[in-house]
Amino acid sequence: MQQDSQRHRDGSAGDANYGVIGKRYADFRRPDPRIAELIEQALGDAQTVVNVGAGAGSYEPTDRIVTAVEPSASMRDQRPAGLPPAIDAVAERLPFPDGCFDASMSTFSVHQWKDLHAGLRELRRVTQGPVVIMTCEPGELDRFWLAQYCPEVLAVEATRYPPTQEIATALGKRSQIVPVPIPLDCTDGFNEAYYGRPEMLLDPAARRACSAWSFVADDVVRRFEDRLGDDLASGRWDARYGHYRQQPSFAGSLKLIVNHI
Numbered sequence: 001m002q003q004d005s006q007r008h009r010d011g012s013a014g015d016a017n018y019g020v021i022g023k024r025y026a027d028f029r030r031p032d033p034r035i036a037e038l039i040e041q042a043l044g045d046a047q048t049v050v051n052v053g054a055g056a057g058s059y060e061p062t063d064r065i066v067t068a069v070e071p072s073a074s075m076r077d078q079r080p081a082g083l084p085p086a087i088d089a090v091a092e093r094l095p096f097p098d099g100c101f102d103a104s105m106s107t108f109s110v111h112q113w114k115d116l117h118a119g120l121r122e123l124r125r126v127t128q129g130p131v132v133i134m135t136c137e138p139g140e141l142d143r144f145w146l147a148q149y150c151p152e153v154l155a156v157e158a159t160r161y162p163p164t165q166e167i168a169t170a171l172g173k174r175s176q177i178v179p180v181p182i183p184l185d186c187t188d189g190f191n192e193a194y195y196g197r198p199e200m201l202l203d204p205a206a207r208r209a210c211s212a213w214s215f216v217a218d219d220v221v222r223r224f225e226d227r228l229g230d231d232l233a234s235g236r237w238d239a240r241y242g243h244y245r246q247q248p249s250f251a252g253s254l255k256l257i258v259n260h261i
């Protein structure tokens with residue numbers, strides 16, 4: 001069970017410290033409308049929704065009654081004025097009675113929880129209808145060319161992301177794992193979102209909005225910047241991967257897991 005003493009100074013309750021890396025999260029991690037549509041569909045006709053690990057509010061529906069849960073004060077502070085303020089709590093111990101929401105959701109968060117299974121049990125406990133989780137499949141991270149340029153960052157990701165089948169099984173029998181295509185101009189700047197815009201990964205602020213980079217040593221990051229920078233300047237990156245600049249979407253590791261009782 002999550003203890004308050006395990007939380008970072010700003011309240012961050014997962015493995016990443018958003019008090020340090022999260023200040024400009026909302027500038028780079030804007031919800032993508034095409035991905036949002038898939039989440040909307042998965043939530044079905046739910047009127048009340050709890051969003052756990054809500055961060056700055058990405059993908060939160062605006063036409064339903066939403067309760068947001070977010071342990072990091074830096075992230076809560078970035079929520080736009082139109083969204084409800086988030087409750088300071090953790091996935092592993094949700095302060096709600098059984099079955100009090102029609103649906104629940106969590107996007108890009110489960111890999112950071114201290115106790116994945118406790119958090120999933122809590123989501124299922126407080127939800128009558130669908131539980132919707134967006135996350136990455138660790139076994140498919142190497143589809144992305146970043147594996148050739150900074151294997152260290154994807155190795156970090158691979159140890160953090162739980163296998164999607166483990167999540168689906170933990171939630172219950174009626175679970176589906178649905179691939180989420182990543183659009184070329186995806187407005188949500190997670191690493192794979194830049195599959196056709198490699199220059200973005202040379203921006204330290206863009207990288208800071210993807211927590212995995214905070215676990216990679218400085219000299220490794222410098223080597224990555226030099227290699228990718230050189231290959232972009234010489235045309236070597238484009239010779240090998242330039243087709244991605246026009247490819248409308250990328251089938252990477254992003255998945256939606258939807259569980260019905």
Ligand SMILES: C[S@@+](CC[C@H](N)C(=O)[O-])C[C@H]1O[C@@H](n2cnc3c(N)ncnc32)[C@H](O)[C@@H]1O
Pocket residue numbers: 012013014015018029052053054055056057058059069070071072075089090091092106107108109112113114211
């Ligand atoms: C990458 S951000 C995703 C934020 C938002 N859901 C989004 O899609 O942009 C991960 C979020 O999970 C939150 N988080 C980490 N550990 C958590 C836990 N144990 N319980 C609830 N939220 C947690 C972090 O504070 C952070 O805001």
